[in-house]
Amino acid sequence: MYNQPLGGNEMPRFSGPSTMMRLPSQLTAEGLHACFVGIGMDIGTSHRSGTRFGPRQIRQESAMIRPYNMKTRISPFDRIQVADIGDVPINTFNLVKSVDIIEAFYDSVLSYDTVPFTLGGDHTLVLPIIRAMARKHGPVAVIHVDAHADVNDHMFGEKIAHGTPFRRMVEEGLVAPDKVIQIGLRATGYADDDFDWSRDQGFRVVQAEDIWYQSLSPLMQEVRQMMGNNPVYISFDIDSFDPAYAPGTGTAEPGGLTSHQGLEIVRGIYGLNIIGGDLVEVSPPYDQSGNTAMLGATILYEMLCAYANGFDVQDV
Numbered sequence: 001m002y003n004q005p006l007g008g009n010e011m012p013r014f015s016g017p018s019t020m021m022r023l024p025s026q027l028t029a030e031g032l033h034a035c036f037v038g039i040g041m042d043i044g045t046s047h048r049s050g051t052r053f054g055p056r057q058i059r060q061e062s063a064m065i066r067p068y069n070m071k072t073r074i075s076p077f078d079r080i081q082v083a084d085i086g087d088v089p090i091n092t093f094n095l096v097k098s099v100d101i102i103e104a105f106y107d108s109v110l111s112y113d114t115v116p117f118t119l120g121g122d123h124t125l126v127l128p129i130i131r132a133m134a135r136k137h138g139p140v141a142v143i144h145v146d147a148h149a150d151v152n153d154h155m156f157g158e159k160i161a162h163g164t165p166f167r168r169m170v171e172e173g174l175v176a177p178d179k180v181i182q183i184g185l186r187a188t189g190y191a192d193d194d195f196d197w198s199r200d201q202g203f204r205v206v207q208a209e210d211i212w213y214q215s216l217s218p219l220m221q222e223v224r225q226m227m228g229n230n231p232v233y234i235s236f237d238i239d240s241f242d243p244a245y246a247p248g249t250g251t252a253e254p255g256g257l258t259s260h261q262g263l264e265i266v267r268g269i270y271g272l273n274i275i276g277g278d279l280v281e282v283s284p285p286y287d288q289s290g291n292t293a294m295l296g297a298t299i300l301y302e303m304l305c306a307y308a309n310g311f312d313v314q315d316v
Helices: 051-064 095-110 123-137 165-171 196-201 217-227 259-267 291-308
Strands: 034-039 082-087 115-120 140-145 175-185 204-207 231-237 273-280
Touching: 034 051, 034 095, 034 291, 051 115, 051 273, 051 291, 095 115, 095 123, 115 123, 115 291, 123 140, 123 165, 123 231, 123 273, 140 165, 140 217, 140 259, 165 175, 165 196, 175 196, 175 217, 217 259, 231 259, 231 291, 259 291, 273 291
Parallel strands: 034 082, 034 115, 115 273, 140 175, 140 231, 175 204, 231 273
Antiparallel strands: none
């Protein structure tokens, strides 16, 4: 009844279409419950570049993911219609113009009443996406998983970059501050109050050091209560993981999440009113094994499963 990923027994996993999970592709989100979108952009980065190649590498590594989630017992492709709608055609020489292009693209995607899951790309992209989301849903709740708070007032005098989007969201009234949680913040800063701006706005901040050696299932129970039935967007920076699990990123920080903690976070959003999500900052030039992109693809698949959980299985 619904699109299915191309199976490994039908076509070798190193062959076939270069789409997310080797799903069918289409040009728009028409008729889709959910879609995968790529934004190959790194002009908002401040250190190591390469995230423009992130969507392509995530798609490549996603060929290994099978349709059935053995833990949650969900196959999203038996419940919802999903396809890969390709990449946003950004202006690779102009960040501000690219932000406008992304915003307009997501306005179009959301006009089809679909839920987009985005393959990044640097974290600047979350600002135009949330602008489009807020126009459709009003101020949104956000689960932000990251090593960095991304609340700088400016970077090199610029108001828009990968380290500024969450401050801009508050200033523009795009989010409900008491419904924003930041998980995994850590490492070094410029002052001892670097994470306090978030707290002062009403965000809940969970620093990585405070969840070392712990299961995050209890935290996610609290998050579900915090979010209620509000529209929820999940923004997942791959540098939230310890570099041992995800070395292929531009701003790696030791002491991060384990891969199983990341899975606990995404599996913990089951039952929420999910309106979209992203996985950003995968930089293939620093990911020689492909394991970073593979982890990123898995997180996106788990987001899809969490969204599809709200739908009944459709009999063929």
